[in-house]
Every structure is written in structure tokens, then in C-alpha cells.
Amino acid sequence: MIPVPLRRATVVVTVALAALLALAAPAAAHGADAPDGTDYRAEVTALAPARPGLTVRVVEAGARLELINRTGRDVEVLGYSGEPYLRVGPGGVYENRRSPATYLNQTIAGDTSLPPAADPAAAPVWSRVGKGQSVRWHDQRTLWLESSPPAQVTADPGRQQRVRDWVVPLRAGDETIEVRGTLDWVPPPDAYPWWVAATLGFLAVAAAGLAPAGTATGVRALRGVGALLALGGLATVAFTIGRELDAGADGLGGVLLGLINGQVWMLLTGLGAIAAGGYALARREAADFALALAGACLAIFAGFANIAVLSRSVVPVVWPATTARLLVALILATGAGALGAGILRLHAASRASRQPVPTPATPAAGQEGRGVKP
Template sequence: MILVLLRRAGLVVTAALAATLALAGPAFAHGADAPDGTDYRTEVTGLAPARSGLAVRAIEAGARLELVNRTGRDVEVLGYSGEPYLRVGPGGVYENSRSPATYLNRTIAGDTELSPEADPAATPVWRRISGGQSVRWHDQRALWLESAPPAQVSVDPEREQRVRDWVVPVRDGDETVEIRGTLDWVPPPDPYPWWVAAALGFLAIGAAGLAPAGSAAGTRALRGVGFLLVLGGATAVAFTVGRELDAGAQGVGGVLLGLFSGQIWALLTGLGAIAAGGYALTRRAAGDFALALAGACLALFAGFANVAVLSRSVAPVPWPATAARVMVVLVLAAGAGAVAAGVLRLHAASRTAASRSGDQGRAAVWGLKP
């Protein structure tokens, strides 16, 4: 019996994996190397001196800085040797192919090999990369890139503390403006209670699959699982939208563009769970399989894909990390619980069908005897 259940669960998960990967396409490239969570909080504290029409903020859990220039004139971001690195203005966004920062900032780890033409002392060679008025980039001055924590953090890792104040210089005409910010260590949470909560939720929801199919209790159980799957799917969609907002998307159009160009797989996973849960609520045929399939997609690609949030202090969403953890636990419990409940109900249905077939066969045999 256990082997049969495991085999069916494996088929459901495999189908979920194939369906989701088929829909994913290049969407996994969204945000490039944007972290799923971190223990270092990067914040922009302001511009000195302040500039009307010039705004800077940290996005993607601090992995990138975003500069928006509405001054009507060109502004240059300076690289690590004080060389022109980026230029933003009425004509669009340009990068200097001679600046080492152009190559170092392509990844958050700063491990891109420098081009032979990279020379901070050379005359800039500008290459247009966008027609907009904003630019986003990794900046090592605002990040902690070492695998080991800072010395002061190693001494007292349980206390929130300042790693450093940082400055990124910007040239506005003949004047230098400083983007100022802070980098702080925030102690990570204990993930154990969150995993316990997810496991208990999974067991409670999965147990609904033990209610006899066709009975009033079975109907209530199916509706309950369907409702929780709808709730889990809606939570997954909200979390995905939150990641887009944290990645710098602005307005409904910006969010939709980000979702369909970089987070379509996560969006479809959440929407699929909502649809499957609603389908189960109507008690239609194949509702059990829909629960199991959508639950597997939800748990795998919206739950486990974001489990870093459970053990990191800074989440890639614009709300408190505790709220993000609650959301991920709900998605995990609803998705995995729906798989368990759906597989149990499918197994019970197959046993009932086999029993009825055997009874009919025996009746037919006895009916032939004189």
C-alpha cells in the first residue's frame, strides 16, 4: 500500500515538475542573481547634497541600487577608481566599457573577468544600454561579499550591528554628489519553529484525505482542502508580486511586465492552485487529481523555492520578514497537504473501484451456477 502511494505521489510530482518547467521558459533568469534572502541589510539614507529630481533606493533585498534621474541633465555614477561608470540622462542610460565596474558589477559576487579594454584612466567609451531614465546595478561598496562574516559580527553574531557606512559618488555637472547608505548585520532567525509549523500544517491538511469519499465528512474535507489550496495560491501570487515590488517594479504596468517577463512560472503556479482549489470546491470529477497536481506545483515552485526566507533575516519583499515567513509556511503547508490529501483520496477511490469490480465478478460467477 505504501509503495503504491509513493508511486502515485511520484507521478503527481513528476507531472507537476514537467508542467511547470514547460511553462517556465527563460523566466528563471528574472532578477539575475537576486538573493532569496540575506542577513545583511543595505539601506540608502540619502543624497548629499540633496538633488531635486534625483532619487536612489536599494532593491532586491539590497542586492542592487536603483538611480532615477528626472533632472533633465546627464548624471554620472562613478566607479571604484573614481572613473565614469554609468551615465543617465535625457538620452537614456549608457555604460562606460572602459570602466572595470562595468564588468565587476555584472554579478553580485563581482567575479566577472575584466575585459582587456578595461582601464579606469582611459577616455570613456559609452555604450547605450537603455532608453529610460533609471538604471540598476550591483555595487560592492554597498554589499558584503565575503563568505565569512565581518570580525565584529563573529564576536557577537546574536546582536544587530553596523558593518559600515558606505558612499557611492555621483557626478552632476561639475559637482560631486554622494549616495550615502548603511550596511547592517541582522541576526538570522531560527528556522526550526517555521519548519515545525509547516509540517504540522501539512499533516493537518493531508489528514483530510482520510475522510471517506462520498460521505458528508468526505465532502467537507474536500471543500476544506480546496479552500486552503485557494488561500495558498493567493498567498503565492501575493508573495510573487511582493518580489516584483522589491525588485523595483512601479505601478500596475511595471508589476505586470515584471511578472510576465521574469516571474511567469511563479504567477502561474499560484493561479493554478487557485483554479484547482476552486475546482475542488465544486466537487467536480477529477477534483482529487487537480488538488494533488496543483498542490505539488505550489509546494515545489512557490514554497520550497522560497525556503531561504525561513532562515534569513532580510526577505526580498517590501514587508517585514516575519510576514514573509508566515506566507511561505502557508504555501508549503497548503501545497504539500493538498498533495497528500489528493493522493489519499485517489488511493481510496481506486480501492473502492477494485472492490466493486471484484464483487461484480463474484456475483456473475455465482449467477452461472445451477
């Protein structure tokens, strides 16, 4: 029979997971096609001529460009045929429904079918899509969309090299402004040492589950696993914030809004791991179950969901790539390790509960109340 504390913990965690999935479903649309990692690095090198209050940068590991216009005048982004595509200014953000770029840029692959109304030579039909003074969009001029690398990269993949220089034209009144940038191939790192580190960390954390429960060693082991799981949760929160900053979030308010709209599932996973780690540190009932479940969620939703970071040179966070790989390896080791330790402890507790309880010997007939001679 399942103990009452374990049943209560199961109910609480089930409700939490249901809420997590409900929140994650609509949030998946935020940056859904941004890469988890890539080997092509896009950078903005110049805005010519420069204009005070006008900035353009690459966000989401090169997946999008972001334009911020604080000049007080409208600025247009021109499409692939030189037609007006986006307009950003004091009145908000508008897109031209007649521009083919409006449809091609809906996905990073640029494979959206064009409707009959798309005509770069037609007069613009502006539709408001935002209230602010900034806009982000995919731009095929800054991306490498082929499935195979360029010929020069295939010939020498171990060397960093220029794929191409690119230009995205803007228009402010009668003046044309060029956003100039580069696209480089950056050789991917060797993922093997990171997988070895994550695996060794997993085995070390999981081995703590072999310590006998109820002993001083078992208590220390439980607290140690809890502390490491909380550390993995903190690494997840840091990685999530770094990813949101790379997606273009500006200031604390922008980060919080981005987390709620786009990365809430991963943020909740990290916070859940911190809570479960604290639960184990307090030696609460059902802590073993909490460790196993939170560890599984951490390993799956924050670790394996970001494994591309281990084998890609350009990663979608503002931290250095090595720091991002260290965070993911830590998340994998502590999440999978807490899962293993929790399962081992639950298994040991289950075996102990099935052990027969010894019963006192029954006195022989006629011996009740008689003393036994030494």
C-alpha cells in the same frame, strides 16, 4: 484502466506544465542572482547634496541600487576607480565599456573576468543599454562579499551591529553628489517554529484525504482542501507581487511587466493552485488528481524555492519579514497538504475500483421459476 476524465486532466496539466517551463526558462534571467534572503541590510541614508528629481534606493534585498533621474540632465555613476561607469539622463541609460565596473557588476559576486579593453584611465566608450531614466546595478561598495562574516559579527552574532558606512559617488556636470548608506548585520531568526507550523499544517490538511469519498464528510473534506489550496495560491500571488515591488517595480504597469519578465513561473504556480482549489470546490471529476499535482507544484516551486525566508532576517519582499515567513509557511502547509490529501484520495479510489463486484446467486438446477417456501 485510467478513467477518461483523469486522462483528460493529465493531458491538460501536462500541457500547462510544458508552457510553464517554456516561460520560466527565459524569465530566470530577471534578478537571477538576487538573494532569496540575507542577514545583511543595506540602506540609503542620504543623497548629498540632495537634488529634486534624483533618487537612489536599495532594491532586491540589498542586491542592487536603483537610480532614477528626472532632473532633465545627465547624471553619471562613478566606478571603483572614480571613472565614469553609468550615465542616466534624457537620452536613456548608457554604460562605459572601458570601465571595469561594467564587467565586475554583472554578477553579485563581482567575479567576472576583465577584458583587455577595461581601463579606468581610458576615455569613456558609451554604449546605450536602456531607454528610460532609471538603472539598477550591483555595487560592491554596498555589499558584504566575503563567505565568512566580519570579525565583529563573529564575536557577537546575536547582536545587530554596523558592518560599515558606504559612499557611492555620482557626478552631475561639474558637481559631485554622494549616495551615502549603511550596511548592518541583522541576526537571523529561529526557523524552528516556522517549520513546526508548516509541518503541523501539512499533516492537518493531508489528514482530510482520509475521509471516505462519496460521503458527506468526504465532500466537506474535499472542499476544505480545495479552499486551503486556493488560499495557498493567493499567498503565492501576494508573495510574488511583494518580491516584484522589492525589485523596484513602479506602479501597476511596472508590477505587471516585472511579473511577466521575471516572476511568471511563480505567479502561474499560484494561479494554478487557485484554479485547482476551485476545481475541487466544484466537486469536479479528477479533482483529487488536480489537488495532488497543484499541491506538489505549489510546495516545490513556491514553498521550498523560498525557504531561505524562514531563516534570514532580510527578505526580498516589501512586506515585513514576519509576514513573508507566514506566507511561505502557509504555502508549504497547503501545497504539501493538498498533495498528501490528493494522493490518499486517489489511493482509496484505486483500491475501491479493484474490489470484486458481487454477482447474484445462480438458482439450483430444476428450481427456475419455482417459489421458495418460507
